Amino acid sequence: MSMEQLYQQLILDHARERHGHGLRGDASGPGAGESFQVNPTCGDEVRLRVRLSDDGTRVADVSWEGVGCSISQASTSVLSDVVTGAGVADVESFAAAFDDLMHSRGAALDPATEERLGDAAAxxxxxxxxxxxKCALLGWMALRDALIKASKGE
Incomplete structure (x- = not known):
């Protein structure tokens, strides 16, 4: 099985078994944020909730619900795995790296970037x-917006 086939299988697995799926907790109050995003091109939707640690430095929980293609669903599932428990600064850095990947137009990944991205490299x-x-970035856009709201206590 080629690496491309393994990546395709990982995306399909995450689309079927969506990690973090199902909204948890309250979206209001200190350290909590929620964002609803829509991809107008295809109609994919995601509502994502984030809760920060008590000191506001870590992502304590990510939950989401959404409808759409396997790419948007799988990307948000991988996002949930990657950011839960991570430091907020690390999440921002990771989100930027994923954004760069999505705008690479298929350029080969260097091994260090591939290792850093883990399953997201798929x-x-x-x-x-x-x-x-836009499908792959939908959940990431919701995450960034929810993190801003959580840090402001909106």
Whole structure:
């Protein structure tokens, strides 16, 4: 099985078994944030909730619900695995790296970037298809917005 086939299988697995799926907790109060995002091109939707640690430095929990294609669902599932428990600064850095990957237009990943991205590197092939990039980024856009709201206590 080629690496591309393994990546495709990982995306399909996450689309079927969506990690973090099902909204938990309250979206209001200190350290909590929620964002609803829609991809108007295809109609994919995601509502994502984030709760920060008591000191506001870590992502304590991520939960979400959404409808859409396997790419948007799988990307948000991987996001949930990657950011839960991570430091907020690390999450921002990771989100920027994923955004760079999605705008790479299929350029080969260097081994260090591939290792850093972990399962998120599976979406490298998606970057070859500009119409699908928005699908892969939908959950990440919701995460960034929810983190801003959580840090402001909105």
């Amino acid at each position: 979406f490298a092939g998606v970057s070859k298809y500009p119409a699908r990039v």
